[in-house]
Amino acid sequence: MSAAPRHLLLCATRSAAAALSELVEAWRAASVHVELEYFTGATPNVTALVAEHQRLDAALLVSSARRAPGTVLPAPLVTRADGRRVPVAWLPFRDTASLRCFAATAARVQRRAGNRRAVALLGQWLPSYLRVADRMRSLVGDGGVRAFRWTGDAITRESMIDALGCGLGLGLYVGHGRPMGWVGYHGVRAHHFHEPAPGTSRRSTREPMGAILSLCCRTASRKRVGMSYAESLPLLGVAAASFGAVSDTLHSDNTRWAVGVCSALADGAPTVGDLLVRAAPVSPTALQSYRLIGDPLAPLGSDERSLRRAQRVRTYA
C-alpha cells in the first residue's frame, strides 16, 4: 500500500468525535493526517469546508441523523477552485453506540490492509442486470481483479449475505433499489445482515467489507424510512463505507458509474474515495444522484484469508 501521507478532515461535534476515537487512531496508524474540526449547532457546509483546507484528500462530516444524505451533502465529490475533486462522506449521528460500531468496523478495515484486488459482483436476477454483471466481471478481469459473481441467479439471499461476510474489499450491486434495501434476492434489508441463518450462528464470524456500492435507485433516500439502507450498512458494521443514490437514477448513469468503477478498480484505486474520484462520470445527474456514507478512505484491498473464504462460497452458476 502507498506510504504517502494522506490528509483527512473530520468534522463532527465533540461527542461524535469522541465516539470515533478508535477510527481516528486507525487512520493515524495508516499514515493519514487527521484534522479535527469541531462544530456546535447547525451542520456545516461541506463545500465551504473543503475550500478552506488546502491539502485535503477526503472529508467526513458527522452530524445529526435528523438530516438526510441528500440534503447534507451536494454530491459524493466536491470540486475545489483548483479543479481537484475531493471525496466527501457523511455519517448520521443517531446514537453513540452506532457510531462506536461504525468506528470499530472502519478501524478493522483500515488495519487489515489487504493488498489483493477482488470484488463481489451482486445483482438482481433480471437479464439486463446479469448482463451488466457479466460485463463488469470482464472489465475488472482485464485489469487482473478477481471477481466473484454472486448475483441473484447464482446464490440465495442467505448465502449471499453469508458470502459478503468474507470481508472482501468491495461489493457492487446492480438492479433495482429502494430506500429500505435492494430489490434483488427477493429483497435485502439491513437487518438481514444480523440475522443468523436458520440453525446456525454464522453471522458472528462476519468480517466487514471495505465498501458496498449500490448502483441503483434510492438506497440513500430517506423517503418513508427512518434510516436508509446505504446509511445503515456502515452503522451496523457491515462495511466501512457505502455508496447509494438519494433519488431515482437513470440506467445510463448507473452504467456510467459501473464502467468508471471497473476501470478505476482495474487501475488499482486503493480507497473508496480514490475509486469515486477516478470513476466519476461527466454526467451531472450521475454525480448529483449519489452520496458516500462512512469512511471515505476505506481501503479496497482484500486479504488472503478473505479470498480463501470467498473461493469457498458455493453458487448455482
Add this chain to the structure above:
Amino acid sequence: MHDDAEFRASIRRELRSIRRDKLPPVWDDESHFRDDLGLDSLDLVEMVARLEQATGIFVPDEDVAQLMSISATVDYVRAQQGVSPDAARVAQHDDEASH
C-alpha cells in the same frame, strides 16, 4: 490527421470489447450500430459511457440516438469539441493520401 483515424480505431476497439461475439470481423465506418451490426441499447449505453470516459465530453441521453455509426460518433464528438466535422474529414483525407 492521425487523431481522427486513431479515434475511429479506438471506437472500433471499444465496440469489439463490448460485443466481440456479435460483431463481424470487418465493417465500415458507416455501418449502422443497431441495423447493420445488431447492437442493442445496453451495448450503446456502455459505448457512450466509455466514450465519455475517454473524451471527457458529456453525451445526454437524448443525443445517444445520433451516435448511429462510427462516422456519426466521430462527427458528434468533434462537434462537441468545437472541431468542424467537415474540417476533420478533409484533414483525415489529406492524412490518408499522404501515406
